[in-house]
Amino acid sequence: MEYVILAVVIAVVAVGAIAGFVVTGKRRKQLPPPTQTPVVTPPSAQAETKAPPKVAEEGAAPPTQAPAETATAPAGAPAAEETAAAPAEDATAAPAEELVVEEAEVAPAIEVPEPTAGRLVRLRSRLSRSQSTLGKGLLTLLSRDRLDEDTWEEIEDTLLTSDIGVAATQELVDNLRTRVKVLGTRTPDELRGLLREELITLIGPDSDRTVRSTKHEEGPAVVLVVGVNGVGKTTTTGKLARVLVADGRRVVLGAADTFRAAAADQLQTWGERVGAHTVRGPEGGDPASVAFDAVKEGIAEGVDTVLVDTAGRLHTKTGLMDELGKVKRVVEKHGPVDEVLLVLDATTGQNGLVQARVFAEVVDITGIVLTKLDGTAKGGIVVSVQRELGVPVKLIGLGEGADDLAPFEPGAFVDALLG
Numbered sequence: 001m002e003y004v005i006l007a008v009v010i011a012v013v014a015v016g017a018i019a020g021f022v023v024t025g026k027r028r029k030q031l032p033p034p035t036q037t038p039v040v041t042p043p044s045a046q047a048e049t050k051a052p053p054k055v056a057e058e059g060a061a062p063p064t065q066a067p068a069e070t071a072t073a074p075a076g077a078p079a080a081e082e083t084a085a086a087p088a089e090d091a092t093a094a095p096a097e098e099l100v101v102e103e104a105e106v107a108p109a110i111e112v113p114e115p116t117a118g119r120l121v122r123l124r125s126r127l128s129r130s131q132s133t134l135g136k137g138l139l140t141l142l143s144r145d146r147l148d149e150d151t152w153e154e155i156e157d158t159l160l161t162s163d164i165g166v167a168a169t170q171e172l173v174d175n176l177r178t179r180v181k182v183l184g185t186r187t188p189d190e191l192r193g194l195l196r197e198e199l200i201t202l203i204g205p206d207s208d209r210t211v212r213s214t215k216h217e218e219g220p221a222v223v224l225v226v227g228v229n230g231v232g233k234t235t236t237t238g239k240l241a242r243v244l245v246a247d248g249r250r251v252v253l254g255a256a257d258t259f260r261a262a263a264a265d266q267l268q269t270w271g272e273r274v275g276a277h278t279v280r281g282p283e284g285g286d287p288a289s290v291a292f293d294a295v296k297e298g299i300a301e302g303v304d305t306v307l308v309d310t311a312g313r314l315h316t317k318t319g320l321m322d323e324l325g326k327v328k329r330v331v332e333k334h335g336p337v338d339e340v341l342l343v344l345d346a347t348t349g350q351n352g353l354v355q356a357r358v359f360a361e362v363v364d365i366t367g368i369v370l371t372k373l374d375g376t377a378k379g380g381i382v383v384s385v386q387r388e389l390g391v392p393v394k395l396i397g398l399g400e401g402a403d404d405l406a407p408f409e410p411g412a413f414v415d416a417l418l419g
């Protein structure tokens with residue numbers, strides 16, 4: 001009998017233990033997973049958190065092209081920062097049970113660049129350094145009671161320090177001396193008028209300064225951007241894309257600066273801001289091949305203009321200069337290159353002229369972009385560089401802002417110098 005009771009007790013304890021184990025196991029299976037997956041809000045919700053695009057100014061054409069890809073802008077790009085911040089905030093707010101992962105496809109905000117007409121007039125204050133040295137300096141000297149030899153020498157020195165060049169200085173001073181003598185009287189307005197006319201004549205009011213960016217029947221216009229390191233090629237290419245988009249053109253960018261990885265990221269960010277696609281290659285890859293592919297895409301997409309940014313190269317390095325020649329020749333397999341823009345840093349003065357000479361030998365330069373004119377008193381370089389190359393200055397850079405690149409207009413430039 002005792003054995004029977006013992007057997008029953010053991011059986012009851014065993015059944016109880018098995019039941020308890022099963023219940024615990026079930027509870028464990030119901031626990032949420034230990035690692036949390038962040039919630040990514042759908043694109044529509046994120047779009048509401050973005051700052052609205054800038055309002056178009058009168059006369060500005062709306063961007064015509066939507067970006068071909070989802071946001072891939074590098075860190076630092078304004079649009080990328082906003083989209084990265086949004087999911088992080090949502091992740092902390094969402095309850096753990098509702099974790100859902102959805103793929104985010106966020107298009108970067110497309111900006112509407114400022115219209116290009118009258119940019120130089122708007123940015124005239126950026127030329128203040130050249131204005132006080134060249135413009136105001138000359139007007140003060142010319143307004144002296146007596147215009148003796150010493151004063152004319154001072155006028156010459158002022159022109160020379162502004163990098164106008166020796167021959168142009170002589171020409172300007174000779175013409176001014178003659179006209180002042182003939183004029184007899186010298187009111188401030190008359191002097192300003194004389195100086196304005198002479199400076200505009202030196203700069204060349206009749207040169208064709210349009211950037212050839214109009215599509216042909218066979219395909220897009222191709223613009224090659226070249227120059228030494230750090231002069232502002234990538235920035236200029238990005239700003240030029242904005243200028244063209246503002247003027248109603250559709251643009252493809254070619255990141256043929258495969259030497260500096262950040263340059264392609266930088267260019268792509270510029271492009272995304274105005275809805276222009278950037279064709280890139282592998283880091284250290286063949287720049288000619290990237291340039292070729294960019295033009296190929298431009299033809300396939302039927303865009304107006306393909307802008308190709310090239311790597312900075314010292315004019316003294318023969319191998320690199322040969323490479324540049326190759327980039328141009330390879331692109332020309334699609335058709336002629338419409339424009340080769342040489343970017344020169346205005347603050348480098350005479351050294352810029354030496355660079356210009358060598359680049360012109362390797363690729364036919366069709367236009368000059370003078371950057372950083374906001375940081376120098378040597379606005380006269382406009383004259384000397386044109387004379388050196390026999391090629392017009394087409395664009396000038398007047399700051400680091402996105403719309404600080406202005407089409408060059410001699411009249412507006414001289415007015416800005418004279419204040």
Ligand SMILES: Nc1nc2c(ncn2[C@@H]2O[C@H](COP(=O)(O)OP(=O)(O)OP(=O)(O)O)[C@@H](O)[C@H]2O)c(=O)[nH]1
Pocket residue numbers: 227228229230231232233234235236257260263311312313371372373374375396397398399400404
């Ligand atoms: N103040 C001022 N800065 C400018 C202007 N244009 C370009 N920069 C600045 O110059 C620096 C160099 O510009 P990048 O466009 O990177 O020069 P890059 O020629 O492409 O350089 P590499 O590819 O290294 O040869 C940047 O900090 C630009 O913001 C301008 O007109 N004014």
